Amino acid sequence: MARSLLFPEFKIERDKERCIACQVCVRQCANDVHEGSDTEDTVVSQEEKCVGCQRCVNLCPTNALTVQTRKDGFRPNGNWEDRHLRGIYKQAETGGILLTGMGCDRLYPVYWDHLLLNASQVTNPSIDPLREPIELTTYLGKKEEKLDIHWEGDSPVVRTRLAPQLGLEVPVIFSAMSYGSISYNAFRSLAEAAREAGTFCNSGEGGLHPDFYPFGENIIVQVASGRFGVHRDYLRVAAAVEIKIGQGAKPGIGGHLPGEKVSKEISRTRKIPLESDAISPAPHHDIYSIEDLERLVFAIKEAINYEKPVAVKIAAVHNVAAIASGVVRAGADIVTIDGIRGGTGAAPQVIRDNVGIPIELALAQVDERLRLEGIRHHSSLLIAGGIRSSADVIKAIALGADAVYVGTAALVGLGCHLCQKCYTGKCNWGIATQDPVLTKRLNPNIGRRRLVNLLRAWAFEIKEMLGGMGVNAIESLRGNREHLRAVGLSREECSVLGVKAAGEGW
Amino acid sequence: MKHIKIHEEYCIGCRLCEINCLVKHSHTGKIIKAFKEESPRAFPRIRVEEEGCLSFALQCRHCEDAPCVENCMTGAMRRDKENATVLCDEEKCVGCWMCIMSCPCGVIKREKKTRRIASKCDLCGGVDEPVCVAHCPNEALTYE
Numbered sequence: 001m002a003r004s005l006l007f008p009e010f011k012i013e014r015d016k017e018r019c020i021a022c023q024v025c026v027r028q029c030a031n032d033v034h035e036g037s038d039t040e041d042t043v044v045s046q047e048e049k050c051v052g053c054q055r056c057v058n059l060c061p062t063n064a065l066t067v068q069t070r071k072d073g074f075r076p077n078g079n080w081e082d083r084h085l086r087g088i089y090k091q092a093e094t095g096g097i098l099l100t101g102m103g104c105d106r107l108y109p110v111y112w113d114h115l116l117l118n119a120s121q122v123t124n125p126s127i128d129p130l131r132e133p134i135e136l137t138t139y140l141g142k143k144e145e146k147l148d149i150h151w152e153g154d155s156p157v158v159r160t161r162l163a164p165q166l167g168l169e170v171p172v173i174f175s176a177m178s179y180g181s182i183s184y185n186a187f188r189s190l191a192e193a194a195r196e197a198g199t200f201c202n203s204g205e206g207g208l209h210p211d212f213y214p215f216g217e218n219i220i221v222q223v224a225s226g227r228f229g230v231h232r233d234y235l236r237v238a239a240a241v242e243i244k245i246g247q248g249a250k251p252g253i254g255g256h257l258p259g260e261k262v263s264k265e266i267s268r269t270r271k272i273p274l275e276s277d278a279i280s281p282a283p284h285h286d287i288y289s290i291e292d293l294e295r296l297v298f299a300i301k302e303a304i305n306y307e308k309p310v311a312v313k314i315a316a317v318h319n320v321a322a323i324a325s326g327v328v329r330a331g332a333d334i335v336t337i338d339g340i341r342g343g344t345g346a347a348p349q350v351i352r353d354n355v356g357i358p359i360e361l362a363l364a365q366v367d368e369r370l371r372l373e374g375i376r377h378h379s380s381l382l383i384a385g386g387i388r389s390s391a392d393v394i395k396a397i398a399l400g401a402d403a404v405y406v407g408t409a410a411l412v413g414l415g416c417h418l419c420q421k422c423y424t425g426k427c428n429w430g431i432a433t434q435d436p437v438l439t440k441r442l443n444p445n446i447g448r449r450r451l452v453n454l455l456r457a458w459a460f461e462i463k464e465m466l467g468g469m470g471v472n473a474i475e476s477l478r479g480n481r482e483h484l485r486a487v488g489l490s491r492e493e494c495s496v497l498g499v500k501a502a503g504e505g506w
Numbered sequence: 507m508k509h510i511k512i513h514e515e516y517c518i519g520c521r522l523c524e525i526n527c528l529v530k531h532s533h534t535g536k537i538i539k540a541f542k543e544e545s546p547r548a549f550p551r552i553r554v555e556e557e558g559c560l561s562f563a564l565q566c567r568h569c570e571d572a573p574c575v576e577n578c579m580t581g582a583m584r585r586d587k588e589n590a591t592v593l594c595d596e597e598k599c600v601g602c603w604m605c606i607m608s609c610p611c612g613v614i615k616r617e618k619k620t621r622r623i624a625s626k627c628d629l630c631g632g633v634d635e636p637v638c639v640a641h642c643p644n645e646a647l648t649y650e
Contacts, residue, residue: 017538018538020525020537020538020541020542021541022521022525022541023521024520024521024522024525027519027520027521028518028520041541059520059522059643061522061525061526061537061641062537062538430518435559436559437519437559440515440516440517440518440559440644441518441644442644443513443516443644443645443646445645446644446645
């Protein structure tokens, strides 16, 4: 066999003074990087297979291991970066599309990091969230143009029939990750955390396992192009239904869950034969226009008796504002927009890293377009794709979002170390795998606790920031871009974002 | 009495419980010294049983009707009056291994490298949380 030109991406350093040859690293690596010996007290590592997930480093009881990115040693070249060379070597060997997982990791500008928040000084009072209530409750769904209120004696009666709403205690929802792309235990952690924290998790396009039907009040179910697991009870058990048109990590292309991963439980959940490939086509084969989308939206609304909101998820692409306007007019109660940094379990690297636009720009444009057209209240805006902290959440809301989806952040909360190997099914952290040896590694009781803690911490931080701005309800911040200022951005970027440069007053 | 509860569905087979049990029962109580310097090396009183994707850590169950206590001819194996744990009095143990033969879980071992005595889980001597529980990374062992 011709020798591979690839060399290890990571360097494993084992401190011989510290290594006690206990073989925890050997037992924990699903990639068989470490090898123990029955006769001697030594462990050796084969770096070629290391993916840099840091599982062995985390569990080593003597801190004997360090896994670092290996310095390539390629002659420095401003044009030909290491990733280009590696990509070419790999493709010249395999002849295939390069696959990857998680969100785009390229150094495109992250606009959240160029936006700064305001605070109250002298002329308006700030609020101490520990002393005064600050409201984070958010309702997603169509808002009425006006309310017909009728007085019966002293008590008001609302005559307008209100559109169904999703009530969130904190404006953060766990985004769509299907059972299949993530493990049963990971899904259970998300569902239980959503229920405990008063928010929602999204089932993803892979159907809903019967065990999770009792969590229906906190689950948004997805209807995607593959229609996996979609049936009457699936739609009716959920709090809302989301039609997935596109995904930020791979706009314009479909999905493929390899047959090896379609286990008994997954085949039962997705309603497809055991070990058959689960293929989501790139388009919905019955949606070729806004009018077609409208038909599906209302078909689902009929099925759920107009009792729950219907969302439509699109990826942030160049003409996103006009598309979102069409989606609103098609009857979506919630529009979800997923930016280029949105995650995935598997996508061609070239698509993930080169297709779509950052969510900040898409959000600003969509919010503005819907306002100008006077239809912003017809739908709530949910955004996804690269929300990393409570600061990103509050900036997104100030830019015009009603709430945000977090996927990667939630998985990181569960232990993900962003090694981007989700597509291999060998997730050492027990998240993106169906291997029964590996899925056990995520204890959903721990997972739930960690996710609830994360949301609790973010809620506290959001309240602190709101209090500092002198705003006592997150609703009052929504779309209020006067609370944002840009640093280090061009005039064009400021104008697309609709944000003034730092230093400019009212 | 509190018991160590086994949750085999979350046991990841890392054997950190065994490693930390060994350290706890070593002379120095320091992990690197216990493994690299102490001779003979201490040994763990907990054992991870594994087959396929099933694994769980097993240690003395401190049975209510402990056959090892009943069968011990010297009275070395006894029930602690204070906290009802089953303990082995090393001074009295003569190494007849009746306890090993009668233990339904197979969790008593021979400490024959040093002396002929029976060795088993002592719940770390009445601490708040035995080390196997404290160091289980996935809460597959709980003390309740």
